[in-house]
Amino acid sequence: MSNNTNSTVIVSAVASVAASAMLIRSVTNDLLPSEVSDYFSSKLYSLRRHLSSQFTIAIEEDQGMMWNQVYDAAEVYLSTKASLARHRVRASKSENDKSVAFGIDKDEEIFDDFEGVKVTWSFVRVFEPVTNRHDYSNGGNGSSKKVVKSYELSFHKKHKEKIFNSYLPFVLERAKAIKEANMALNLYTVDNENEWIPGVPFSHPMSFKTLAIDADLKKEIIEDLDKFVKGKEFYSRTGKAWKRGYLLYGPPGTGKTSLIAAMANYLNYDIYDLDLTAVDTNRELKNLVLNMSNRSILVMEDIDCTIKLQNREEEDDDDDKEKDNTERDKKNSKVTLSGLLNAIDGLWSCCGEERIIVFTTNHKEKLDPALLRPGRMDMHIHLSYCTFSAFQQLAFNYLGVSDHCHFHEIEELLGEVQVTPAEIAGELQNKNNAEDCLPDLVNFLHNKKMVEGK
């Protein structure tokens, strides 16, 4: 027999074993108990592998007592490919997931293409005996079965290096990104013991689409956040800690809290909401910062009210001021300015990565300049009274209109009176159509103008 004929025979033998495997597998699945059919399936897989030019990596669920991270990554990665399965998929969702995740089921195969290399994934489940002399579940003979689950990744032998060095790292990387995107956000607060209370789901609906601020400012903020999240290489090259501080300042009701929610939803970062008056000492503050997870936003709202953070030179002012300070200090926490500065950029504050710190204040001028310098508060964002462009966004959010005959008058009035987006939002939600709502808003603005004496 020629070489050619030999190889044809082998190829057809492999093909016919594969076809028989499929047939037997489907028959055994229908007729036999799952343990027995799993046994036959695994034997057929081995035979097929033995005869082919394929190389297979088995990725088992656990390695001894430890969870196998590659298995975990394969599960997550394949969840995005499960729709390619032909007959069956598994579906699951935990409380911490945003959406349902799908997975391939046993005996299903999924094909993937990585830079021109074809790979096949399959899910294998077999029952293996466990010997345990204290186990009486099987008639007291001390042996029971445990399920061993694994993913198998098969490809042509010649691509071994590429799969090991590029494809598997790619799957791990992708899985990490998919997981982060699917994770529901958490909101953490501090309890009486000065510890973070495990997060409740954070479900603030605000996004950059609905946030009503000046369009250029919005663009600038989004670009800054994008640069930050993509900055891993930059931060390590320049030796800077991968963190960024934002100071949001402006009158009440201009959208500082709304902007924080939009940032968290945009980045998919958890929020750690820190009320400094609830923290007893600088040491506790340090522990809290150390115990935050990566990819998170530490928020300290109304920072000027919660701690005595005025310019240090002003602290020894006249008697009256001192009296005021004493009153205020009773309410204030024992966290000091230097404790807070350390929390933001002390050595140990650099332990994590992808950390954002946000301070909000209605009175930027009351804050110590040390707190505001770049490296601590890298971007100062002024949220001001409602501009016409912010109003257009609110009108679209609440009434679904982008233009209206009253818009021109409203634009002029917004140039003359100081009104917050919160006040405008309050007016727009009173009625749900533009015809009824906008004339009322015009009256509201005229009244405000009169009160302001303009």
Ligand SMILES: Nc1ncnc2c1ncn2[C@@H]1O[C@H](COP(=O)(O)OP(=O)(O)OP(=O)(O)O)[C@@H](O)[C@H]1O
């Ligand atoms: N810029 C905005 N875009 C969209 N909605 C806004 C905006 N500003 C305020 N609002 C509306 O007003 C409400 C109050 O706003 P928000 O709490 O964000 O303001 P704030 O500046 O944080 O106020 P405070 O200083 O009192 O904490 C929000 O729930 C939202 O409905």
